[in-house]
Amino acid sequence: MYLLFDCNNFFASCEQVFRPDWRRRPLVVLSNNDGCVISRSAEAKAAGIAMGEPYFKCKDRLERMNAVVCSANFALYSDLSDRFISILEQELPEVQQYSIDEAFAVVEPGVDWKAVARRLRSKIRRWTGITVSVGIAPTRTLCKLANETAKHHPQTQGVLALNTPEDWEPLLQQTPVGDIWGVGRRLLPRMHALGIRTAAGVAAADKGWLRKQFGVHGERMGLELNGIPCIDEEPAAPRSQVMVSRSLKEAVTELPKLREILCLFVEKAGRILRQEGMMASGVHVVLRTSRYEETQLYANSASLALGMHTDDNREFATAACRLLEEIYRPGYPYRKIGVLLTELLPQECVQPTFEHPDTAPSALMDVLDKLQKAGHNVHFANRAANTPWKREFTSPCYTTCWDDIPEAH
Structure with missing residues (x-):
C-alpha cells in the first residue's frame, strides 16, 4: 500500500503559519523577480486568481480584494518542508520525498492506515501549522487520484482510502483523462483522438493495446489504475535532481571567474537533463571555501x-x-561551487501554463547539443545581469535567521 501526503497550497500556507492574521484572506506568492503567481490560498483561488498569472495583470484585482502578496521565500519553505518530511520519517518505515510539498510512504497492508493518516495529518498541522491531504491506495497512480479527491471534497476530512475496486471504480468514471498522473500535453490529444475521455477508459483498455499506442508508460498507467503496482520507485523521474559540482584546484576570489565556472556547470547540467528527456523548474547554487581554512570559512547556498x-x-x-551574486562575498578564497537543477519532470508530463503556453523542448538547445556532440565547442556568451532580483514583498526567514525569529509578548 501507498500513502501520499501533499501539503495544501504549500507556499501560501507557509506564509500564513507565522502570520495568523493572513488566514482566511486571499494570499498569493510570486515567483522570482515578482513575475507571476506560483501559489495561492484557497481564497485567492476562489476569487479567480490563476496559477502562473503575471503579477502586473492581477495586481489591481488583488488590491481590490485586500489580498496579501508575498515574494517567494524559499528559505522558509525549504525549512518547513524538512520539518514535514522529518515527522513522516519518525512515524513511517519508508518515506520517499516526491517534491518540496509531497511525499509517498510505502507501507504493508493489514493496518488501519486511514486512522494512521488522520493522526499524522493532525500532528503535522500541530507541529508545523501546515494542512496536508492524504491519499491511500495500492498503487501510486490511484494514490494521486485519492489525494486530489481528498483535497477538494471536505466530506473526506482530508483523507481518502481507495482499498478495493469498489472504492476506486466510481472515481475513475468521474476523472477526466487529463487529470491522471502522467498524462501531459502530448498524451492528452492522442487519448482524446482514440476516444479515451476518462480514467475509467484507460483502466478498461486492453493493456497490449495501451502499450502499442502509448508505450510502456501507457501500459503501466492502465495496470496502476486497476490496482496493480508497476512503479516500484519514485516515478517522477529517473532522478530527482541534476547536480554538477566541483572542488577547485586553486582558490578563486573574483566573482567574474566564479560566474564563468558556474556557467560551464550549468551547460553540463542542462545537457544531462535533456539527454534524459527531463525539464526542471528549480535552480540551486552552492558556494563555499575549503573546510580546512579555519580563518576564512564561508559557505552559502540559494534557490529559485x-x-x-x-x-x-x-x-x-x-x-x-x-543566485551566485546573492551569496558571493568578496575576499574569500572559494574552493567549491556547484549547481543543482531541481523539481524535475519528464518532458511529456509538462503542461502549459497561463504565462508559458509553449512547454516544448528548446529547438536551440537541441542544435547546440548536436554541435557539441560532434566536437564543436559552442557556448553561450556570459550575459548574466548584475541587477538584483525584485523582491518587494519578502517575509522574514522566521526559522532560519536569528534576527527574524518572531518575538513572543
Whole structure:
C-alpha cells in the first residue's frame, strides 16, 4: 500500500503559519523577480486568481480584494518542508520525498492506515501549522487520484482510502483523462483522438493495446489504475535532481571567474537533463571555501523557482548567476561551487501554463547539443545581469535567521 501526503497550497500556507492574521484572506506568492503567481490560498483561488498569472495583470484585482502578496521565500519553505518530511520519517518505515510539498510512504497492508493518516495529518498541522491531504491506495497512480479527491471534497476530512475496486471504480468514471498522473500535453490529444475521455477508459483498455499506442508508460498507467503496482520507485523521474559540482584546484576570489565556472556547470547540467528527456523548474547554487581554512570559512547556498518547467540553458544560467551574486562575498578564497537543477519532470508530463503556453523542448538547445556532440565547442556568451532580483514583498526567514525569529509578548 501507498500513502501520499501533499501539503495544501504549500507556499501560501507557509506564509500564513507565522502570520495568523493572513488566514482566511486571499494570499498569493510570486515567483522570482515578482513575475507571476506560483501559489495561492484557497481564497485567492476562489476569487479567480490563476496559477502562473503575471503579477502586473492581477495586481489591481488583488488590491481590490485586500489580498496579501508575498515574494517567494524559499528559505522558509525549504525549512518547513524538512520539518514535514522529518515527522513522516519518525512515524513511517519508508518515506520517499516526491517534491518540496509531497511525499509517498510505502507501507504493508493489514493496518488501519486511514486512522494512521488522520493522526499524522493532525500532528503535522500541530507541529508545523501546515494542512496536508492524504491519499491511500495500492498503487501510486490511484494514490494521486485519492489525494486530489481528498483535497477538494471536505466530506473526506482530508483523507481518502481507495482499498478495493469498489472504492476506486466510481472515481475513475468521474476523472477526466487529463487529470491522471502522467498524462501531459502530448498524451492528452492522442487519448482524446482514440476516444479515451476518462480514467475509467484507460483502466478498461486492453493493456497490449495501451502499450502499442502509448508505450510502456501507457501500459503501466492502465495496470496502476486497476490496482496493480508497476512503479516500484519514485516515478517522477529517473532522478530527482541534476547536480554538477566541483572542488577547485586553486582558490578563486573574483566573482567574474566564479560566474564563468558556474556557467560551464550549468551547460553540463542542462545537457544531462535533456539527454534524459527531463525539464526542471528549480535552480540551486552552492558556494563555499575549503573546510580546512579555519580563518576564512564561508559557505552559502540559494534557490529559485523559475515558475515554469524548461530545458533551456539560458533560463538556468540567468537564474544561477543571479543566485551566485546573492551569496558571493568578496575576499574569500572559494574552493567549491556547484549547481543543482531541481523539481524535475519528464518532458511529456509538462503542461502549459497561463504565462508559458509553449512547454516544448528548446529547438536551440537541441542544435547546440548536436554541435557539441560532434566536437564543436559552442557556448553561450556570459550575459548574466548584475541587477538584483525584485523582491518587494519578502517575509522574514522566521526559522532560519536569528534576527527574524518572531518575538513572543
